[in-house]
Amino acid sequence: xxxxxxxxxxxxxxxxxxxxxxxxxxxxxxxxxxxxxxxxxxxxxxxxxxxxxxxxxxxxxxxxxxxxxxxxxxxxxxxxxxxxxxxxxxxxxxxxxxxxxxxxxxxxxxxxxxxxxxxxxxxxxxxxxxxxxxxxxxxxxxxxxxxxxxxxxxxxxxxxxxxxxxxxxxxxxxxxxxxxxxxxxxxxxxxxxxxxxxxxxxxxxxxxxxxxxxxxxxxxxxxxxxxxxxxxxxxxxxxxxxxxxxxxxxxxxxxxxxxxxxxxxxxxxxxxxxxxxxxxxxxxxxxxxxxxxxxxxxxxxxxxxxxxxxxxxxxxxxxxxxxxxxxxxxxxxxxxxxxxxxxxxxxxxxxxxxxxxxxxxxxxxxxxxxxxxxxxxxxxx
Amino acid sequence: xxxxxxxxxxxxxxxxxxxxxxxxxxxxxxxxxxxxxxxxxxxxxxxxxxxxxxxxxxxxxxxxxxxxxxxxxxxxxxxxxxxxxxxxxxxxxxxxxxxxxxxxxxxxxxxxxxxxxxxxxxxxxxxxxxxxxxxxxxxxxxxxxxxxxxxxxxxxxxxx
Numbered sequence: 345x346x347x348x349x350x351x352x353x354x355x356x357x358x359x360x361x362x363x364x365x366x367x368x369x370x371x372x373x374x375x376x377x378x379x380x381x382x383x384x385x386x387x388x389x390x391x392x393x394x395x396x397x398x399x400x401x402x403x404x405x406x407x408x409x410x411x412x413x414x415x416x417x418x419x420x421x422x423x424x425x426x427x428x429x430x431x432x433x434x435x436x437x438x439x440x441x442x443x444x445x446x447x448x449x450x451x452x453x454x455x456x457x458x459x460x461x462x463x464x465x466x467x468x469x470x471x472x473x474x475x476x477x478x479x480x481x482x483x484x485x486x487x488x489x490x491x492x493x494x495x496x497x498x499x500x501x502x503x504x505x506x507x508x509x510x511x512x513x514x515x516x517x518x519x520x521x522x523x524x525x526x527x528x529x530x531x532x533x534x535x536x537x538x539x540x541x542x543x544x545x546x547x548x549x550x551x552x553x554x555x556x557x558x559x560x561x562x563x564x565x566x567x568x569x570x571x572x573x574x575x576x577x578x579x580x581x582x583x584x585x586x587x588x589x590x591x592x593x594x595x596x597x598x599x600x601x602x603x604x605x606x607x608x609x610x611x612x613x614x615x616x617x618x619x620x621x622x623x624x625x626x627x628x629x630x631x632x633x634x635x636x637x638x639x640x641x642x643x644x645x646x647x648x649x650x651x652x653x654x655x656x657x658x659x660x661x662x663x664x665x666x667x668x669x670x671x672x673x674x675x676x677x678x679x680x681x682x683x684x685x686x687x688x689x690x691x692x693x694x695x696x697x698x699x700x701x702x703x704x705x706x707x708x709x710x711x712x713x714x715x716x717x718x719x720x721x722x723x724x725x
Numbered sequence: 726x727x728x729x730x731x732x733x734x735x736x737x738x739x740x741x742x743x744x745x746x747x748x749x750x751x752x753x754x755x756x757x758x759x760x761x762x763x764x765x766x767x768x769x770x771x772x773x774x775x776x777x778x779x780x781x782x783x784x785x786x787x788x789x790x791x792x793x794x795x796x797x798x799x800x801x802x803x804x805x806x807x808x809x810x811x812x813x814x815x816x817x818x819x820x821x822x823x824x825x826x827x828x829x830x831x832x833x834x835x836x837x838x839x840x841x842x843x844x845x846x847x848x849x850x851x852x853x854x855x856x857x858x859x860x861x862x863x864x865x866x867x868x869x870x871x872x873x874x875x876x877x878x879x880x881x882x883x884x885x
Contacts, residue, residue, distance in 0.1 A: 355849045362852025369859040376866040383873045393866065400859070434771060441774035448781035452788055459792065582880075 582620030617643030802865030
């Protein structure tokens, strides 16, 4: 039908030139789409583009090669041969059109799902940040209130004995007392001193015993969970968290939540001390008594004069911090029968080592490196 | 129960034919196991594929324009490419109808009007639109690749 119609020369030229151009450009498109997909392998849209341009390249090859072949075969008087090839070329074109339509439909569905998941991710991120801020504020408020409450309790409890002791002592200073009266007053002073001693003991026993809530936990999983919680915060600061699991599984007896919080706090300290581009290495390994968690950062480090007070409650190297963090971590670790060691070089980084026994009571004879150092330097000037 | 309100159930007339269905099916001649696919089917499916492609390209264009992608220059160029490919689809769809049905019939009868000849000639230049679409796609992809590299460099500089 159309074969009998002679096409003008300009249409033939445009058809041939266009056919060659289509093959070249579609090939370039496919190569670029592949490069794009390789640069961001997780980006599903770039994956879609690879499929789209692969189909468009197949279409260009089939259609354009078909057009060129048609001109050659008709020109060399092989029209019958072209009429055999033509349906194959046309069928491939049809197949590629349908393939492109399918990919695009899939792309639309995926785009909607992705848009929803991005919105959810952002919402979760926002909520997580709010929770973090709330947690820090709560920690600061609790710390301040605890301090105030403690001070008021101490003042209230020791006021009476101290006043009595003071009064008795002042009377004793007057020399007109008989020996009997002096003895009576000294006994009264001793009574008040005993009362003070019992108050001090009462404060010492405030710290409760948590061991009833201890269960058997797989430590590497707890550490992995803590790393996952902190990963987002680290990535936002351009810091990489690397986990090296030297042995595993490692079982310890304790409270999973408290142990996780301790590790999490040490990692957060590492993140706050590190610079963008740096790495924090967290490792776990089996030891003679149980397990060792090691958190090493290459951040600003802790000055030597501050290092000795690092576990003192309300002592902080950061201005706005409540200063309860590491003292609480130490308390938790010790409640689990473990030890915590911190070594740091200013400007080079800090290493936190938490050693935990596999069973409570196993470390009664175990001494941390800090304890050993203290014992070694005891008596030395 | 009010018997007066009860409706009398009458069987559907089509249901009466149901017993005759196996007989009709078995007596059909010629009885072929699969359907033959004659020559016009190829054109129909090809034209349907053109419609599918055009709709998918409209979908792609709309998807880009109605999402956050519209802010990216790379995706903007991709949207233009999709729009041009839709135009090309319409051109070829119309061209196929004119070439295979309308014009041969007219040539046999009163001849083809000049405006239709002109339209047909213009439609035969579809390669210009198709190549332009592909060029826009290529430009869009290049821009997306550049943006990705810039973003990676910025991340590296920030981390350094």
